[in-house]
Amino acid sequence: MVGTALGTLAGALAGRVESTIMRLVDVLLAIPLPAAAAHGDYSAGFGTVNAAVAVGVAAIASFARLARAEVVRVRHSDYVEAARGSGGTFFAVFWRHILPNSLTAVLAFATLQFGQAMLALATLSFLGYGTPPPVPEWGLLIAEGRNYLSTAWWLTTFPGLAVVAVVLAANRLSRQWSGARP
Secondary structure, three states: OHHHHHHHHHHHOOOHHHHHHHHHHHHHHOOOHHHHHHHHHHHHOOOHHHHHHHHHHHOHHHHHHHHHHHHHHHHOOHHHHHHHHOOOOHHHHHHHHHHHHHHHHHHHHHHHHHHHHHHHHHHHHHHOOOOOOOOOOHHHHHHHHHHHOOOOOHHHHHHHHHHHHHHHHHHHHHHHHHOOOO
């Protein structure tokens, strides 16, 4: 939500506002998502909520970049120019034409990012930065089961397959919402 709002604001208000917001986004993009999430989780304390917030904050830049690009693309469309030419105010054109037509790509991207967030949360748990034991989290289950891999392979295989299934399902949903061909 924060990244989408920042990107939409930057795309709608060109000039210094756009430049300032996008430079801040560039700074956030310079930090890799896993490193930012691990640092945020370590700073706030270990736990599921803190890990999820850290992953969400690390993804703000990607959403801002996409939302800005979509708003700029739609803002320069012929029907938006026609709406402005027919006497539409900035806010009326923005709410009626620009915002609804630019958020479809953001929705598809959000679904795709859900899969990446699941992988990041599982990775944080696997590395020991997520929820401490005995809470059953996929990354933690895989980490604890790797000691028994030669005798009880299913302890790591099934949680790993669950992560893969959720990520693939999110990918499939994203492709359907974006209109991509299978």
